[in-house]
Amino acid sequence: MSAPVLSVVVPVKNEAGNVLPLIAEIEAACAPLGSFEILYVDDGSDDATPQELAAAQATRPHLRVIRHETSCGQSAAVRSGARAARAPLIATIDGDGQNDPAFIPALVAALEAAGPACGLCAGQRTSRKGRFKAFQSRVANGVRRRVLKDATRDTGCGLKVVRRDVYLILPYFDALHRFMPALVTREGYSVVHVDVKDRPRLAGASKYGMFDRLWVGILDLAGVWWLIRRRRRVAQAREITVEPRAAERVATPEGSSR
Template sequence: MPDREAIRLSVVVPVKNEAGNIAPLVVEIVAACAPLRPFEIVYVDDGSTDGTPAALAAARARHPELRVLRHRESCGQSAAVRTGVLAARGELVATLDGDGQNDPAFIPALVAVLTEAGPQAGLAQGQRIGRKDGRLKTIQSRIANGVRGRILQDATRDTGCGLKVFRRAVYLRLPYFDALHRFMPALVAREGFFVVHADVVDRPRFTGRSNYGLFDRLWVGILDLAGVWWLIRRRRRVPQVEQGGME
């Protein structure tokens, strides 16, 4: 495994009870990121109670790029993402959901969009087209995204998309709270960086049922929305620091 200095990209995947989806998704990630070598894949098992640990162990034996971390008990998707980012060795971090709905084939395009935008671009946010979540969840998500966008003015159509690429150093500057990953565009902008976007094609999950996703619903995330609005209102100016001369 290359050391931290050699790795440019870390792919972080939070999972909970996704045993049947581990092997095919790891194969897709390895193939998609081949042009970006050297890279690593960091799976965070968020307290799974099915065969996920065994599936991850089997995948680890076949793919030296894969690292596996585990929460003793489930702490939620944002916590799993944060665990992965803290452990990541890459300057850039890509995230995607572990159910197969996010196609890793879009990771290189998101990396390119972010790097071409320059160092002041902190986040490349995927925005799903052709949603496969079902009519009710899709409607709920659209309502929540619409309300969030009007309140936070984050110029992002779909913050709930798990496909993102961001600078690890920028993420570490963000205030941490549950559901952070759904408010990243607004919080990245709060730190003085800008956000770029790319459309990504959604697809059905490989197997099983959803274990995350409740924060798509407005009535669950309304307190978080109010908190992020307060944080943005309290941040007035981002200092532009320059190296001073020595007397």
């Protein structure tokens, strides 16, 4: 296979019913972009997710599967996929089907149009399915904006396109995926946004509740605030090279040169 222009990283845990439909949608969305690969990171599933992925791999050379033997969380799964990715651009998308892959080309286009100084294009959901989830998002994003001075309306959206080299320099911790805009900005890169639409799950049920995220989220927020405060200046580094001078010809007593 030729080197892909885009790697789509999909973290999953116990999403057997969503695997094949979502893969088909990603393929349809990314086909106009040229060569691409899909990396599913199975975060220790104990349902039929591994079997569904194996069946999909049998007919798709562009599909790669990475498995965590034990569950390590969504941020760890995204990181495993990013480290294994072969493309300079990485699209991340949740494995439950709530993120619509049809928006991936728009995110890629917005990132490329912004130029190399832009490190991330983040999706911003124009609506959330379900009043309780919408309330959760408003509370969480409002607190993040106030504490981190981050203009991003929806940092929790799983649909993002990031430059791989930028992602790999971000400080890693659990829940990194929820703070990527602030941390990319911390590294001196700009962030652009594209509005996307949320939709119901294709299958299964959510694994998260409000209080599961709340207390851990407060600690994560404090940690990210500290990281941003500690970053004083982003080094603009470049390598200095000097053209080697041609070797001088030295005359010998016999008149020859060496």
